[in-house]
Amino acid sequence: MSDLNPTRSSPRKPRSAIWFIAGSLAPAIVLVLALTYYPLLRGVVMAFQNYTLFDLTNVHFIGFDNFKAVFDNDMFLIALKNSFYWVVVSLILQFVFGFGIALLLRKPFFGRGVYQGMVFFPWAMSGFLIGLIWRWLFNGQIGVINDLLIKIGIIDTPIAFLSNPSWGMTSVIVANVWYGVAFFAIMLLAALQSVPEEIYEAAEVDGARRFQRLVKITIPYIMPTILTTVALRVIWIMNFPDLIYAMTNGGPAGSTHILSTFMMDKILFGGDYGQAAAVGLIMMVILVLFMIFYFAASKLEKAGDF
Amino acid sequence: MVGKKSLPEKIARIFVLAVYLIVVVFPLYWMLATSLKPQKDIFSLPIRYWPKNITFQNYENIFKITKFHVYILNSLIVSLAAAAVVLIISTLSSYVLARYKFRGSGQVMFFFFLTQVLPAFIGFAPLYLLMSRMHLVNSLPGLVLIYSVMAIPFSTIMLKGFFQRVPSSLEEAAQIDGCSRLSALIRVILPVMLPGLAATFIFSFVQNWNELFFAVMVIDSEHLKTIPVAMNSFITKFDVDWGSMSAATVLSVIPTVILFALCQKFIVQGLTQGAEKG
Numbered sequence: 001m002s003d004l005n006p007t008r009s010s011p012r013k014p015r016s017a018i019w020f021i022a023g024s025l026a027p028a029i030v031l032v033l034a035l036t037y038y039p040l041l042r043g044v045v046m047a048f049q050n051y052t053l054f055d056l057t058n059v060h061f062i063g064f065d066n067f068k069a070v071f072d073n074d075m076f077l078i079a080l081k082n083s084f085y086w087v088v089v090s091l092i093l094q095f096v097f098g099f100g101i102a103l104l105l106r107k108p109f110f111g112r113g114v115y116q117g118m119v120f121f122p123w124a125m126s127g128f129l130i131g132l133i134w135r136w137l138f139n140g141q142i143g144v145i146n147d148l149l150i151k152i153g154i155i156d157t158p159i160a161f162l163s164n165p166s167w168g169m170t171s172v173i174v175a176n177v178w179y180g181v182a183f184f185a186i187m188l189l190a191a192l193q194s195v196p197e198e199i200y201e202a203a204e205v206d207g208a209r210r211f212q213r214l215v216k217i218t219i220p221y222i223m224p225t226i227l228t229t230v231a232l233r234v235i236w237i238m239n240f241p242d243l244i245y246a247m248t249n250g251g252p253a254g255s256t257h258i259l260s261t262f263m264m265d266k267i268l269f270g271g272d273y274g275q276a277a278a279v280g281l282i283m284m285v286i287l288v289l290f291m292i293f294y295f296a297a298s299k300l301e302k303a304g305d306f
Numbered sequence: 307m308v309g310k311k312s313l314p315e316k317i318a319r320i321f322v323l324a325v326y327l328i329v330v331v332f333p334l335y336w337m338l339a340t341s342l343k344p345q346k347d348i349f350s351l352p353i354r355y356w357p358k359n360i361t362f363q364n365y366e367n368i369f370k371i372t373k374f375h376v377y378i379l380n381s382l383i384v385s386l387a388a389a390a391v392v393l394i395i396s397t398l399s400s401y402v403l404a405r406y407k408f409r410g411s412g413q414v415m416f417f418f419f420l421t422q423v424l425p426a427f428i429g430f431a432p433l434y435l436l437m438s439r440m441h442l443v444n445s446l447p448g449l450v451l452i453y454s455v456m457a458i459p460f461s462t463i464m465l466k467g468f469f470q471r472v473p474s475s476l477e478e479a480a481q482i483d484g485c486s487r488l489s490a491l492i493r494v495i496l497p498v499m500l501p502g503l504a505a506t507f508i509f510s511f512v513q514n515w516n517e518l519f520f521a522v523m524v525i526d527s528e529h530l531k532t533i534p535v536a537m538n539s540f541i542t543k544f545d546v547d548w549g550s551m552s553a554a555t556v557l558s559v560i561p562t563v564i565l566f567a568l569c570q571k572f573i574v575q576g577l578t579q580g581a582e583k584g
Contacts, residue, residue: 017487018408020406020487021402021406023398024402025398025403027395027398027399028396028398028399028458028459028462029399031395031455032417032421032455032459035433035436035451035452035455036426036456036459038436039429039430039432039433039436040429040432042429042432042436043429043431044428046431046432051431097326100322101323101326104322104323105323115323116570116574117566117567117570118330119326119327119330120570120574121330124565124566125516125559125562126515126517126518126534128516128518128537128538129537129558132537132541132555133333133334133336133555136336136340136548136551137336142348142349142350142351142353144336178330178333186574186578187578190578191578232422232423235423235425238425239426241427242518245518246541260425260427263427264427264519267431268522273431273432276430276431277431280425280427280428281428283425283428284424284425284428287425291423
């Protein structure tokens with residue numbers, strides 16, 4: 001940052017201002033360009049190359065072969081289907097619970113600060129740790145969830161939540177919902193607290209019922225926050241392999257793989273960077289398409305100010 | 307809300323909030339309880355919901371079998387160093403973006419925002435190769451560099467929001483008094499900005515502290531492992547040893563708990579700020 005020379009500034013600013021702007025932005029822009037954008041573009045190119053960690057001397061372009069290989073892999077198709085399921089179900093449940101909690105936390109009560117501190121805390125933990133914790137809770141023999149369900153009388157014998165393919169996806173989604181409610185609650189609570197009281201007072205005169213008030217006043221008012229939060233969340237959940245990686249690592253038999261865990265698996269254990277990049281590119285295309293439709297739809301609703 | 311709530315409604319509200327609290331806290335409690343049980347209690351039925359024979363043997367165990375104190379130290383060094391670097395770099399970038407009107411400022415914001423929505427994992431393998439060419443693989447400075455870069459865009463977006471709330475008359479007055487731009491920023495604005503700066507620092511610290519995949523890729527040596535990398539290898543090493551796993555989990559969460567307890571207000575403010583101003 002040597003071009004940031006304070007003695008340069010003079011009463012007439014133009015030149016010094018330019019230097020100050022350029023010098024202040026340069027470190028951030030250069031670093032992000034070199035270590036985020038460049039690798040990203042390189043990754044896109046890699047998707048069309050034969051690029052495996054074990055044979056780095058033999059890197060060459062192979063057209064769409066990586067994509068073909070990926071689409072021929074049954075595991076990929078399962079991961080693709082799971083990704084939609086994982087995103088949609090997690091998102092809906094996180095949103096509904098998060099919104100509910102935010103509504104309940106809106107009015108102050110004794111100890112609200114402490115309460116918030118406790119229920120928002122999972123947000124600050126890593127997905128990996130959350131995954132480990134739930135892996136233990138869902139343990140098939142001596143897991144506490146099995147024990148509780150048996151005590152309540154819902155089941156008679158322990159369920160192998162994480163090693164039975166028909167339970168795996170449900171289990172990881174439960175953990176993900178537990179993790180993500182805090183984020184929605186924080187964001188939506190902040191938005192709710194920004195709704196001016198006068199709007200309600202006007203509605204009160206009209207005798208609006210509480211539920212109507214929620215649907216007709218509150219939700220439209222905080223719609224921009226809802227739209228932004230949901231969009232960010234879709235992207236985030238889609239790109240979030242940590243929790244599944246720790247809980248099941250995609251197993252049993254690939255039944256809990258989503259695209260991002262499938263991709264990490266290819267990088268960390270397969271060493272096939274080309275195919276991993278192909279999967280990443282497919283994810284990117286899906287997300288871009290989603291964003292286009294999402295914001296086109298929300299513009300139509302005239303609610304988005306993104 | 308204007309209307310008074312009825313008693314049953316109040317009770318329902320308290321009930322729901324209480325249930326939610328239990329649902330959130332129980333898994334965390336369960337990890338703590340497991341970590342304090344002797345091995346034989348962990349793996350025998352019936353399950354004890356309250357540990358009867360409290361012992362620290364699991365904690366002793368992980369310090370004896372692994373270099374857990376080294377992992378803690380590495381995690382602390384990397385997380386603090388990267389958070390400090392991010393704070394300096396993004397204070398400068400966000401200040402300029404908040405205060406100066408110049409051509410391309412919108413594009414610069416978009417440049418930072420876009421990194422938040424692109425799946426960064428595509429760049430993972432190329433980044434690794436790039437790092438190895440710079441001889442920054444298997445080194446803590448390499449991790450610091452990458453963690454800094456990962457956090458710069460979000461921190462810039464978030465801090466810009468905080469700067470925009472500080473009236474610009476403050477530093478204008480200082481500049482008239484003969485302060486240069488940089489010293490006006492440092493002496494006049496930054497003290498007012500403490501909550502925003504704290505939020506930024508905590509955010510990147512927590513992110514660094516938690517990061518798993520890149521560290522797993524980059525770090526090989528035992529003495530350079532951060533806590534997540536070490537715990538990742540525990541899964542295979544200890545496999546079913548949930549006593550050690552839970553003790554490690556509890557230890558690795560402590561700094562986050564402390565930060566969260568002390569600075570919850572800043573954190574919530576920062577999070578909502580960052581996303582609203584995107």
